[in-house]
Amino acid sequence: MEEKRRGLFVFVGLIIFTLLLAQTPDTSYWECGTPEDSLLGDKDQVGGWRLPEEGIIRVLVVFVQFEDDTIMPNSRYWPLDSMPYLPDWCRLLVYPDTCSYPNIENLSHTSDSANLSQYFYEMSFGRLHIIGDVYPKIVVPPHTMEWYSNSLNDNDKRIEKVNYDVLTYIDTAVVISESGDTLLKGVDFSLYDNWTLGSYEHINEPDGKVDFIIMIYRWLPWPWWSGLAGLPLDTVIVTYDSLPDGTRVKIVGTGM
Numbered sequence: 001m002e003e004k005r006r007g008l009f010v011f012v013g014l015i016i017f018t019l020l021l022a023q024t025p026d027t028s029y030w031e032c033g034t035p036e037d038s039l040l041g042d043k044d045q046v047g048g049w050r051l052p053e054e055g056i057i058r059v060l061v062v063f064v065q066f067e068d069d070t071i072m073p074n075s076r077y078w079p080l081d082s083m084p085y086l087p088d089w090c091r092l093l094v095y096p097d098t099c100s101y102p103n104i105e106n107l108s109h110t111s112d113s114a115n116l117s118q119y120f121y122e123m124s125f126g127r128l129h130i131i132g133d134v135y136p137k138i139v140v141p142p143h144t145m146e147w148y149s150n151s152l153n154d155n156d157k158r159i160e161k162v163n164y165d166v167l168t169y170i171d172t173a174v175v176i177s178e179s180g181d182t183l184l185k186g187v188d189f190s191l192y193d194n195w196t197l198g199s200y201e202h203i204n205e206p207d208g209k210v211d212f213i214i215m216i217y218r219w220l221p222w223p224w225w226s227g228l229a230g231l232p233l234d235t236v237i238v239t240y241d242s243l244p245d246g247t248r249v250k251i252v253g254t255g256m
């Protein structure tokens with residue numbers, strides 16, 4: 001069962017925090033809800049550490065599938081034959097704006113409403129909005145899983161290279177719909193730079209660095225976590241998009 005769960009999707013994003021906490025049996029974290037004595041440890045400031053705990057964070061979500069992916073071809077959630085278009089639920093993973101939430105009184109928590117936006121909206125009592133866009137097509141990396149495995153000698157380098165290949169591709173790629181309409185002429189990464197992020201202190205102004213990208217791989221063959229709270233890159237990506245003052249927007253991986 002665990003293997004099936006791992007095999008279904010590999011999430012790269014904040015979701016791992018939830019998984020890590022779920023595996024931590026120390027119940028003292030939950031006593032009385034006093035932040036000073038719980039997860040914050042010896043930190044004296046209450047608030048978002050790497051991201052703001054309130055406000056609007058606009059994220060980009062990218063679904064990725066390798067050409068040589070053959071795992072669980074008939075998956076009810078992400079069947080192989082959906083290529084290259086996204087299964088319907090993928091488009092609803094985040095709402096595009098803060099006006100799209102369903103009436104909270106009538107929530108059924110079906111697949112139509114139980115998305116990331118709704119989750120953070122409810123968990124923050126309406127203070128934090130995770131909204132954004134889902135890249136409209138499944139992205140196929142330029143190389144097969146076998147190529148990345150054989151060409152690079154450790155898992156860090158493999159995922160860094162795949163992320164780099166995917167993100168540089170969608171920066172300029174033209175996306176055509178099934179009916180032949182042009183949906184997108186390259187991602188405008190400046191849309192996802194709205195914050196100057198610090199440590200517990202965040203300013204709601206762009207700083208030339210993309211704030212948050214969620215990469216979702218249908219399957220990664222290398223032994224790893226099912227989710228990773230970071231965006232591994234081995235080099236800074238300077239996108240073709242600019243802020244109004246001319247600053248080119250960059251994608252800076254975690255740990256860089």
Ligand SMILES: [Ca+2]
Pocket residue numbers: 192193194195196197206207208209210211
């Ligand atoms: Ca930023």
